[in-house]
Amino acid sequence: MQIVALGGLGEFGMNCTVIRHGRDLLVIDAGLMFPEEQVYGVDIVVPDFSHLEEEKDHVRAIVLTHGHEDHVGALPYLFERVRAPIYGSDFTLGLAARKLREHGLPHDRHLKRVAAGDAITAGPFRVEFIQITHSIPGSLALAIETPSGTLIHTGDFKMDQTPVDDRRFDFQTFSYYGDQGVLALLSDSTNAEVPGFTDSERRVGEALDGLFRRASGRIIVSTFSSNVHRIRHGPPGRAVVVAAGSQGEPMSALSRIALGDHRDVSLEAGDLVILSARPIPGNEKAINRVVNHIFQRGAEVILGGRPPYHVSGHASVEELKIMLTLTRPRYFVPIHGELRQLLSHARLAERTGLPRDRILLAASGDVMEIGPQGARIAGKVRAGRVFIDGSLEEVEEIVVRDRRHISEGGIVLAVEAIDKQTGALDGDPEIVSRGFVHEEVRGDMLREASGVVRRAVEAATREERADRGVVKALIQRDLKRHFRKSLDRRPMIIPAIIET
């Protein structure tokens, strides 16, 4: 049996795990990642599914553990290439269906609703869905029975003893499989560095209730939009506004409220804004900007702090140890985290008594092979990141690289008309730049550069001139040198030749 993650190992987001037995494949989740390349017009990042595309006829099922973007956000890109039945809870499939619809992908007969306790069969795999607790409804873990043994995939989980929807974490079923024998445990590493036990979601409700009772003005609450457990408060006779945008997203409702240009909500002194979410690393500055604007309008802001106005949806160290002890796996694969979380989780497993050689630390693309002789990383398949822009289309890596280059130093175009017969310049070379220098102020610089181009063409031999590629390279070389010497700048330089 083989396990390959196409994303989510050594990186946050883009979770997608493939289980292979013989020729048959089972895919678990198809998530996206929010990119650092956002400034380069990249909206989301999805896994490179070409490995699955090659094997599309052998994919028996796509199983979704829950509806967060990092688990279902890339589903349309997978489903475009691989048509297989998709299993998930009611809530998860609701979100999945919407995504498939947005991409114009017919899907009705592929969606298969399951609930905790159900089991399905797909090729050689039997998958039982297990009730867990997490920060979105309808989250499930998986027990995957294969001819080689049973795998437990936790999905994203915590062990909430008092969940808001009263669907408790199912210790019994995990314990049952632990008794029967688990070949490998794949477990959520997000909070493997966080000591203790994660607070119950119910505590947030209590904390918000306390705030609601004390507040004198209006209340605006912002939270992760999938965290619907928090969207039921509001004492009678008092309006509570729930606004998206807890991460400072510029076009969100909360941002617009903060800036005073929301159609329906305008903040006043005495109003209270509660950010019931944690800042995702990288968003701190954007959140700060929103908070400053809220203060400017005289409203109060609460973010973080005690009593908990936000709790994590992921298991902390003590819960992770319970999961290891309950399932007693032969092999352990920490999943869902950057390398530092995976490593901390691995060390944790060692401390619970698992020998180091039974822990598989893998990166996205690594092929983990588990057999009678043991477990090992047996190879690598194609895996990587595909950039997607606002039009839902791929942005190739070279395009992003060019955008980055230009964004750092600007672009200079040297346009010259060259006589087809003689190879001589026809008219003056024209220099056009953007993001380089302020052209209105630096007209002299453009004239100088035009002279550099003219001299480069005139200095070329007849043979060189006959080859447009050579002429372009000469112009590029001379202009590059010229700008470095005269301005200490390194723009992208593009010679363009028109033959007349």
Added chain:
Amino acid sequence: MQIVALGGLGEFGMNCTVIRHGRDLLVIDAGLMFPEEQVYGVDIVVPDFSHLEEEKDHVRAIVLTHGHEDHVGALPYLFERVRAPIYGSDFTLGLAARKLREHGLPHDRHLKRVAAGDAITAGPFRVEFIQITHSIPGSLALAIETPSGTLIHTGDFKMDQTPVDDRRFDFQTFSYYGDQGVLALLSDSTNAEVPGFTDSERRVGEALDGLFRRASGRIIVSTFSSNVHRIRHGPPGRAVVVAAGSQGEPMSALSRIALGDHRDVSLEAGDLVILSARPIPGNEKAINRVVNHIFQRGAEVILGGRPPYHVSGHASVEELKIMLTLTRPRYFVPIHGELRQLLSHARLAERTGLPRDRILLAASGDVMEIGPQGARIAGKVRAGRVFIDGSLEEVEEIVVRDRRHISEGGIVLAVEAIDKQTGALDGDPEIVSRGFVHEEVRGDMLREASGVVRRAVEAATREERADRGVVKALIQRDLKRHFRKSLDRRPMIIPAIIET
């Protein structure tokens, strides 16, 4: 008397405050800011000093409170425009001199060394330097006596009772001025939201000592490079490596050590890396990347946590209240912070008993006027941000704007040769793009676009063709529409015409 901040109010960094009495000016600090525009080739941001440039003959002195970049980093850009004596402590002037040297600015006879307890006279201003404690040696507060009354400017401070260099916070002098009567207090707002009392720097030493005693491998410590109080540890017989790069800066020593390409230090399993610094908002992802690489090499990482491996250099709420109580100012101006810190500091002052109408909440550029009839915002002077790139030169705002536009959608150039006499196309229009689509894969797209340009020119009337500006606008309009319709993308479009 007037007080104007050219930076540092409502923004973090770029601290620069101007005190005016009659025609005479005193400048306090000239700091820089690290930009969000980093991806657009902007290395640092400095205040727009044009207001001071206009008044350069009336600037009596530049006073530096301490040597952090957000207080002295823009000094060369100020000194280029305004030659005035520069006062500061030995340590501060050492850092300042180096900066002036880098810019080739002769400065020897302008630097005037002072120590705590010294007083200088500059025009109508008498400035006494007061010993405070902060996270860099040689930090001083200022008591500025003017004919209208005394101002206290705290600089950046905390009230460390056990400083590492034994230079204790000078309660007596603040108390003395409080007794004599303080017209206005300008006080550091950085930690106005942090309850309690900031830990002593000495506790970091104790915490690090504890780690050093337990560590079995090598130790690498990274801290803010100006925090020299922390750079004296190292038990005999044990090497401690102090490496810059606590913020994850890609070219720093720590980054290179983490990536395994540092000339002198290579990490091994069992080594310990201590990040004795806090993540500055916006740097979290870069720091995370470094930590992941350190883990990958098998070393341990300690960042944050208790006992304190880092403490702030700024006063918390209790200290800020003591400062207000000690100096008993008539007016209060919270400085050094984003709006949310300034506002929290203002509320704090109200709670200590200062009436709301004696608290001046101003933004950079606001002219605060304090006179016998009271205090008010009396107007605005030119203030703003100037972008500086790696060559130490200004990058104009329009250049940054163009870089941003291109970085989001790429750039398309439509090059056409037009016959001077007839206005007709000479040869085929050439389409060149970068950061737009993968040209090798999308050659069809370029040919289509060339056709769009041809048709745009051919459809133009004889009169339109006579005006190159009109022809360019027509080409731009048609190409823009074409790309939006066919690809749903919005590149920057630049038509370039060569006359033949």
